[in-house]
Amino acid sequence: METYLRMVDLPYQNYFDGSLSAQGKMPWIEYNYEQVCGTEFIFGFLEEKLGVSLNKSLSAQEQAVARVITTMVEEHLYWTIAYCQWVDNVHETQSMLDLPGPLSDLLKWIMCHLTGGIVKREMYCHGIGCFTKEEVYTLMEKDMRTLATLLGDKKYIMGSELSSVDATVFGHLAQAMWTLPGTRPEQLIKGELINLAMYCERIRRKFWPEWFVDLEDFCYDSDNDTTSGTPTCLLDLALFSRTDTLEESELSSPSHADTHSQDTQHSGHSLSDSDIEVDVEMLNSDVEQQVKG
Secondary structure (H helix, E strand, C coil), rough: HHHHHHHHHCCCCCCCCCCCCCCCCCCCCEEEEEECCHHHHHHHHHHHCCCCCCCCCHHHHHHHHHHHHHHHHHHHHHHHHHEEEEEEHHHHHHCCCCCCCCCCCHHHHHHHHHHHHHHHHHHHHHHHHHHHHHHHHHHHHHHHHHHHHCCCCECCCCECCCHHHHHHHHHHHHHHHCCCCCCCCHHHCCCCHHHHHHHHHHHHHCCCCCCCCCHCCCCCCCCCCCCCCCCCCCCHHHHCCCCCCCHHHHCCCCHCCCCCCCCEEECCCCCHHHHHHHHHHHHHHHHHHHHHH
């Protein structure tokens, strides 16, 4: 939801008090004292009230395809990712939480196991919870492979322009990219389905410039020797603030002052596939050279 608001450039304020909507659901928003819950209804509400939409350039058939993809992600892939995070890897999830206070470990344990119990119960009510662990992961893999096939070599799911389905897909795949280390979805997205990883990184760079991600393990390598004490030399791929001015960019890279395009941030770094691919190729090359050395 937050990614969508950034995509349509709407100001917003987060509240992290854990409260649910009147219907007992999340996400939900409040605009002029009017509450709306559910991403599909929120998108429609914002379009009606504020005239913002990412789907105006889509044909009726393309909008139908986008809705089918959204439904698959929200009603199917969502549960498999939730299972991986809160049931199958609950201890890893607990270790990644950051809660202050002397009772933080106890609070994290309670929160994770309560959430895991809720996820299992709701998965059973949904129907997907009736399957075995292996069957759940099989369904997850099929969904992710479907997304990779639909994306192909395109910039975004529906083509060269953003649509609302990109906010939905990114919001779910980002968990596999950055919050589930060592799990099957991470291995898939950073291995065979690398185009999904490029896609996530492209959106992250464009709409989350303050979100720093170290690309040390951008590509998953099960044969990587983690016992070596030699640190890996990484490329400088820090995030770029969207508040950077053109004048600042010109001072830092005068040779590129006249080469800004629609796909270029003010920092002068392109958001296209080629730049990210070059980064990954160079990163892999550095790692190979160190291994040979």
